[in-house]
Amino acid sequence: MNPNFQGTSVAETDLLQLLARHGAEPQALVQILRELQELHGWLPRDVLKRVADALGLTLAQVEGAAGFYRFLHMAPVGTYRVLFSDNVTDRMLGSVALMDDLCRRLGVAPGRLGEDGLVSVDRTSCTGLCDQGPALLVNHHHVVTRLDATRVAQLAGLIRAHVPVSQWPAEWFEVRDNIRRADVLMGEPSAPGAALAAALARGADEMLAEIKRSNLRGRGGAGFATGLKWELCRRSPGVGRVVVCNADEGEPGTFKDRVLLSRRADAVFEGMTLAAHIVGARRGLLYLRGEYRYLLEPLLAVLQRRRDTRLLGPSILGREGFDFDIAIHVGAGAYVCGEESSLIESLEGKRGTPRIRPPFPAEHGYRGLPTIVNNVETFCAVGHIALQGGAWWAGIGTPQSSGTKVHSVSGDCERPGVYEYPFGTRIGRILEDCGARDTQAVQVGGPSGVCLSAFEFGRRIAFEDVPTAGAFMVFDRSRDMFEVARGFAHFFAHESCGFCTPCRVGTALVVKRMDKLAAGHGSRHDIDVLFELDKLMHTATHCGLGATACNPLRDTILKFRPAYERHLKSLYFEPGFDLDAELSVARRMTGRHDAGAYLENPP
Amino acid sequence: MTDTADTTGPSFSLDGEDVAFNPGETVLRAATRAGRYIPHLCWHPDFAAHGSCRLCIVKVNGRAGAACTLRAAPGLDVQSNTEELNAHRKTLLQMLFVEGNHFCPSCEKSGNCLLQATAYEMGMEGPHFEEFYPDRPVDASHPDILLDLNRCILCELCVKASHDIDGKNVFEIGGHGIGTHLLVNSDSGRLADTAMTLTDRAASICPVGVILPKRRGFLIPIGERRFDTASVSEQANRGQS
Numbered sequence: 083m084n085p086n087f088q089g090t091s092v093a094e095t096d097l098l099q100l101l102a103r104h105g106a107e108p109q110a111l112v113q114i115l116r117e118l119q120e121l122h123g124w125l126p127r128d129v130l131k132r133v134a135d136a137l138g139l140t141l142a143q144v145e146g147a148a149g150f151y152r153f154l155h156m157a158p159v160g161t162y163r164v165l166f167s168d169n170v171t172d173r174m175l176g177s178v179a180l181m182d183d184l185c186r187r188l189g190v191a192p193g194r195l196g197e198d199g200l201v202s203v204d205r206t207s208c209t210g211l212c213d214q215g216p217a218l219l220v221n222h223h224h225v226v227t228r229l230d231a232t233r234v235a236q237l238a239g240l241i242r243a244h245v246p247v248s249q250w251p252a253e254w255f256e257v258r259d260n261i262r263r264a265d266v267l268m269g270e271p272s273a274p275g276a277a278l279a280a281a282l283a284r285g286a287d288e289m290l291a292e293i294k295r296s297n298l299r300g301r302g303g304a305g306f307a308t309g310l311k312w313e314l315c316r317r318s319p320g321v322g323r324v325v326v327c328n329a330d331e332g333e334p335g336t337f338k339d340r341v342l343l344s345r346r347a348d349a350v351f352e353g354m355t356l357a358a359h360i361v362g363a364r365r366g367l368l369y370l371r372g373e374y375r376y377l378l379e380p381l382l383a384v385l386q387r388r389r390d391t392r393l394l395g396p397s398i399l400g401r402e403g404f405d406f407d408i409a410i411h412v413g414a415g416a417y418v419c420g421e422e423s424s425l426i427e428s429l430e431g432k433r434g435t436p437r438i439r440p441p442f443p444a445e446h447g448y449r450g451l452p453t454i455v456n457n458v459e460t461f462c463a464v465g466h467i468a469l470q471g472g473a474w475w476a477g478i479g480t481p482q483s484s485g486t487k488v489h490s491v492s493g494d495c496e497r498p499g500v501y502e503y504p505f506g507t508r509i510g511r512i513l514e515d516c517g518a519r520d521t522q523a524v525q526v527g528g529p530s531g532v533c534l535s536a537f538e539f540g541r542r543i544a545f546e547d548v549p550t551a552g553a554f555m556v557f558d559r560s561r562d563m564f565e566v567a568r569g570f571a572h573f574f575a576h577e578s579c580g581f582c583t584p585c586r587v588g589t590a591l592v593v594k595r596m597d598k599l600a601a602g603h604g605s606r607h608d609i610d611v612l613f614e615l616d617k618l619m620h621t622a623t624h625c626g627l628g629a630t631a632c633n634p635l636r637d638t639i640l641k642f643r644p645a646y647e648r649h650l651k652s653l654y655f656e657p658g659f660d661l662d663a664e665l666s667v668a669r670r671m672t673g674r675h676d677a678g679a680y681l682e683n684p685p
Numbered sequence: 686m687t688d689t690a691d692t693t694g695p696s697f698s699l700d701g702e703d704v705a706f707n708p709g710e711t712v713l714r715a716a717t718r719a720g721r722y723i724p725h726l727c728w729h730p731d732f733a734a735h736g737s738c739r740l741c742i743v744k745v746n747g748r749a750g751a752a753c754t755l756r757a758a759p760g761l762d763v764q765s766n767t768e769e770l771n772a773h774r775k776t777l778l779q780m781l782f783v784e785g786n787h788f789c790p791s792c793e794k795s796g797n798c799l800l801q802a803t804a805y806e807m808g809m810e811g812p813h814f815e816e817f818y819p820d821r822p823v824d825a826s827h828p829d830i831l832l833d834l835n836r837c838i839l840c841e842l843c844v845k846a847s848h849d850i851d852g853k854n855v856f857e858i859g860g861h862g863i864g865t866h867l868l869v870n871s872d873s874g875r876l877a878d879t880a881m882t883l884t885d886r887a888a889s890i891c892p893v894g895v896i897l898p899k900r901r902g903f904l905i906p907i908g909e910r911r912f913d914t915a916s917v918s919e920q921a922n923r924g925q926s
Contacts, residue, residue, distance in 0.1 A: 149868075
């Protein structure tokens, strides 16, 4: 626990040490703020001012960056900051009631700091523990999995007794890998350095040719050809190139990168090193989502081991001139930073707003340098291609979607966890393997992906059929698909970066409509408005987040319309506000409770 | 912008008519120079494109994009003045109106306001959506300049003008999502404690009624203001962007 939590200022020595460690670089702003907050609990304005002065930034620039990230606080949030993961899978496992229970036991309102300044309890976007939820995050660092009423009661007791998080029961923090089906990536790992040695033996040109031969496409969702991206970067003029691994796994329902980073970290770093060899990079960065902060120390240990064995650093594997190292940047809670240009902005210490493209990162990326950004899983794959050849990889899966794909399976099934299959696998096959029964729908690829109903379970996972970034959330017939979509609508509104009009206002308007329907005040007109918003956002937004924000809505309205109509008060017009509710205060003051005081709904 | 492109140079098609462009120009810049109106709010010819308001959305070979960031290329078939895109523009305007607190009848900027003029241009007759009625501050601390954030549309033109031209960095953007807002760079967060003056470019760049000079209210009567005499598209056609 932090001794100086409630103070107004950070110790001068702490601040100076921190700044010295980061070389007082403005690019390190988000890292500096994150680490300052770890020391101090929150970010007072006088501290922001000192950071600004030290980095040569304005106070407003620092304030602008701090205010962008959900995990940075410019007001006290308590000695304990408890965030319940708010993915639909957590809610299906009872997180809403558990959070209410914890708030009641601690005597705090959700999102509000208690008067004693001890604790605040709130919700956060999916923490990537859907296979062992409900989950929560404490002080933006530790995760507690498999919550139940007993755990919540004990947790309340420990917080009230001011017991430091480090002394809480160790089994609470246990994160299971739950690997249910392994293929190439989750199978037996090769020895660290083996793939790199194979790549060096092939030479950079031939290795790039192998990647292109493999038809490997990016695993982050968009499916851009990896070999082509690397070739573009390699050809871009400029001194110094950068390899970035996107481990900002924010798509709700996705947790396969968590498992890859826990179990196959060597393969991830080896893939990055291999990429550096091909594109000619000396610098590597891994953007670790803030929710995975607990993975930082294990990952740093792997990096150090690789340096010690000459798999990183100067003259890798004894090859003169092959110098490459990797640093880890920890995110601070922003889904949009999974978009590669936002991720680069964030790496540069700024607000994670998507850039105008072109130019693309391969030409103009981190600090203007040619940069490749690839997903954790993509980097894992390239090591296997180095060892076994592009033709071998291209022979797995389908002609347009080569290789295997790792899925994060959660929701209504007996065996949630990580499943790896070759591309081309039927949805129904995955449902059978995970023990799903009476399945109504599957959300593939997370909220920005596609919602499939039972008649589509014969479709296949592939870029040309059902593309996915890795989430596979199962809903049985007891679930209200309207509520599922409403949860996703809240997620997108919460995570909109706020830059462009259609996403900033559109996601908020969608939430208003969905909440209105949920409250029983909706009409068919509201559904028409939702369609209209969907069409606009698909056409007009600045980036992919906004463009896909209405996907779950559109899919569920089209495929599960009765779920919506159950919430309609009337199939015809219903006013935007409830006049009786608006007049209730006046009626209370005047003591009018007679039938004549009401429009049509006397209590 | 008064210079004209070489008539033998490259051109693209905008709603079926050729528009000449200089290499490297965007569709919106070339169109503006040619006196062709594409609705926009956050774009200004003196500054780099921002791309946030999305009013200048056009379709090129069926694909949507913002004309302010879209690089002109020979032979592009750009659709702008279509029923579909104008409907989208009207919705975007309605979004901006309900997001902030815009009461045109009592606003000093009425008649000089690009948001209001563009809404008239797109035939917007009402807000369509429910108003958000956000609680936003008015900063009257500065002796000469009023800052009414109720009307901010986050175009960032003041941020750019203060940074690029005035060299003062008075403004920044803070927050996220629907809570995104304009920040004033001073220890107190108030405009009075910045170096801003009335002669700054940032003091006159605001397309809406956020940054206003004090003690000049209604100096120009309603009816004689910029957009009272000619609509925003008529002015664009005359080369007044």
